[in-house]
Amino acid sequence: MNTIIFRTVSPVLVALTLLFSAFVTLRGHNEPGGGFIGGLIAASAFALYGLSHGVPTVRRALRFHPMEIAGFGLLLAGGAGLLSIVFARPFLTGLWTFPSVLGVEVALSTPLFFDLGVYFVVTGTMTSIALALEAREGGV
Amino acid sequence: MEPALAVLVGLFFATAFYLILSKKLIRILLGVAIMGNAVNLLIFTAGRLTREVPPIIALDAYTPPAGAANALPQALILTAIVISFSFFAFLLVLAFRAYQDLGTDDTDAMRVAEPVADAGPPQGY
Amino acid sequence: MPASTTAPTWILIALAAPFLAALVAPVLHRFAGRAAAWILAVVPFAAFLGFVSLVGEVAGGARLTTGLDWWPSYGVRFSVLVDGLSLAFALLVTGIGTLIVLYAGGYMKGHPQAGRFLSFMLLFMGAMLGLVLADDGITLFVMWEATSITSFLLIGFDHSRARARRAALQALVITGAGGLCLLAAVILIGGATGTRTLSEVVMTGDQIRASTLYLPIFLLVLGAAFTKSAQVPLHVWLPNAMEAPTPVSAYLHSATMVKAGVYLLMRLHPVLGGTPEWTTVLPIAGGATLIVGTLMAVRQTDLKLMLAQTTVASLGLLVLLVGVSTDAAIVGAVGYLLAHAFFKGALFMVAGTIDHEAGTRDVTKLGGLRTLMPVTFASALVAAVSMAGLPPMIGFVAKEALYLGLDDAGRWGLVVAAVVGNALMFVIGFAIALKPFLGPEVHTPKHAHEGPIELILGPIVLGAVGLGAALLLHGFAETLILPMAGAVAGRPVTADLHLIPTYVSMPLILSLATIGLGVLAYRSLSTLRASVDGVVRAVGWGPDRGFDQIVAGIVASAGAIVRIVQPGRLELYMAMVLGFVAVTIIAPMVLFDEGPSWPGVPAMRLTEVAVIGIAVAGLAAVLVAKTRLTAIVSLGIQGFAVAVLFVLFGAPDLAFTQFMVETLSVVILALVLTRLSLGERDHRPFRQKFWDGVVAGSVGLGFMLLLLKVTQAPFDRTLTDFYDAYSRTIAHGRNVVNVIIVDFRGLDTLGEIAVVMITGLAILALVRVKARAPILPTPEKGKRP
Known part of the structure; x- marks a missing residue:
């Protein structure tokens, strides 16, 4: 796996894949895609990076432990659900607002943040699993 | 179309369980992975099949086009795929650790919880 | 039957009070020490006084009910019924309970677990009070099982001894099985009559007796009553229960709990009684229990075991009398039940005091205690006179009444059984009251002296009550015996009770025969003991061993089944x-x-x-x-x-x-x-x-x-159509699948991502655990923790 071509190409591939994962996640509400798929794509990007450059490099690049990212995602999803309580709606009721930024209408909603939470949970967990298995004996 | 997939689902289940009935950890793992697909296909087919048209609403419409696929089983399966994958990974690691700790990949030889020479329940008071 | 009136609500408080007292008992004992028992005894004593205040009203024929909704959707109420029967039992439970709490305080003095013991005793008291006052069948069942469980805890109180553990388990298994019979019986009664409220059930006697469910109900009630009230051959648990500390034996296993079975028979007598089944099965079972119990009692040398076996016999006598089912027999049963509670409670306490002060309760190793323990001796004598059925004690009145009942019914076989049984009880009564006290002083493990006030108060009070009830017989009968007998018979009952025989009647002749037979047997007690002992040894098998064999059989067959269905092979x-x-x-x-x-x-x-x-x-x-x-x-x-x-x-x-x-x-x-x-x-x-x-x-x-x-x-598209229709209009999303996941069914998804995260954590934990040396293959033979 440590061929020179693989090592050279993989950073570019990883960057593109991550970008793609964000794209897939954000468009998920209207077109095929969403947090689960995006998360899996992002996780495969990190797994790829781990195969080409070794697990420690990925961990340094990530800064946070993958499970911390997953925890953040769960918090985000739960928080997006809790926000509706502030507006006296049941837990997880979708709230929408359409502010205009630079003349372009932007759809902001709690389901969006919920989906981002899903994205982070799946990314974090799957990356954690992949890295744990890629690492040699006992290293995490 | 459904009958063909019904047969396929039957084959998936049969293969999965045939592997699970084996005593070797690897084959059991392969069986579990296939069983996940079998269940997903089962749910998918039970929600009826329609060709090609995804349940996505066009920009100028308010409902999916006529003849679009059933969205509900898809939503159920999508999360199921991810969850079954995480459990598969868990099982994989568990099997790996069991092999490391117990020194065998034969489930018949894993007798820590149920020792071969079981003395039976305690008698007396 | 008179209509019910509302009972005062303090009864519900009185029912709750023992449980609350049980909660504070350990703490109280830690801080107050010996005084704790005196403080705790206030609870049953206050309840006792409260119940005394109801005596007049109930004797006048009132039936008081009250209650709370417990499980309304199933029609289960926590309801109480105070009539002659339950009031008499409530008085016994609280009255003797007061004395027992004091006695327990003295008996367990210095025991490190005395607080726990008092707590269990109060728990039992609450359960027993609930049992006798319960108006709802389900409440009755719950309280019934609660007495079984507290009895288990008390028998096994000294849990470091295997014998105590075995006795506790045996009692729990047998009485617990009876409890299940009771539950089934209550459900069947509900099915046959449409009500599980006892005060209504007792008015539906004709309906149940005509029902096809009569026989199953009857058999299930017998299953409950015969296990709890220790009828042969289910009696084995009661002598074994003597492993418990003596206050338990005196309270649970003579005066109150074992009478719960008799109580059940009495309570349901208006419904189930009087049929050929009833008047055949009960007297035979009771008579057999009476004879077996007294013969086994003669065989014993341990004071408590002698008393336990006579308790079995007395319970047999009570079942026999209830089975005869005539008014006179019921009056005899009621009188004997009350008399028995007084004298047997007193004698148990005496036995406990002797054990406590002299260090042994083997009758062959005791003697000459009369000078050392004069008060105990006196109270033992009074109780024994009552047990032997001699005037001027309530025991005599009761025995005359029960002979009258049997004589009236013309059941001569039962009369013979009763005379023989009573004669043997005469023997045991005096063996307990005289043997340890008379004769030359014998060296005992402890230097014997009179017990403290807590230990001697109970026998004195109970002896005095037995005497007072006989002397004030008219009042006692009017206020307690007749209302109670009326509740059992299902109609007002009159009876001619007398302390001093005014003419030579059949009961008097039978009494004299009993006394004569008793004196003869007392003089040849050791021969009698040896011969009964010889017979028992020759047989070599009893229900007690049978219990062990059944348990061993169950365990062995369970093991065999487990080996078949759980061979330890995953495939x-x-x-x-x-x-x-x-x-x-x-x-x-x-x-x-x-x-x-x-x-x-x-x-x-x-x-x-x-x-x-x-x-x-x-x-x-x-x-x-x-x-x-x-x-x-x-x-x-x-x-x-x-x-x-x-x-x-x-x-x-x-x-x-x-x-x-x-x-x-x-x-x-x-x-x-x-x-x-x-x-x-x-x-x-x-x-x-x-x-x-x-x-x-x-x-x-x-x-x-x-x-x-x-x-x-056919395919139901309702849900799919809902999601298709509203995905864009209210959730602003064009990908229906994604909208379902993040919006419509967001809570599911939240749970699912939590699961995903947990598996991630679990995998991390598994990976991080350091590999150990292989622990297989080392199949150790037959080792189990």
């Missing part, structure tokens, strides 16, 4: 589970002809046929793979084929996800498997492969048929 468990899955799916289809119809060959496109073919090929390749890598790649093939199927049938989201997951699966499988030298070849012998194939194939067939059947049924 057998799986085969069993899968076999059942196949049967549960296929069997109904075959039995009820519900199978799918022949679908015909579907019209398929070439791509679809190709993809399905690839999937099948992938499956086959996994099965026949000879190397790890082949197996993993084949697994990937079937997975990708499934993904393509999703694309073909309008599920791009699923296809996307499936592609990613299959890729990751293959990667991590390869990662793990390269580090293992697991044998991936299938080493199953052909025979097993065949059977595994049969099991797996039938499950597969089952799912195939199920799916065919499902897809042939």
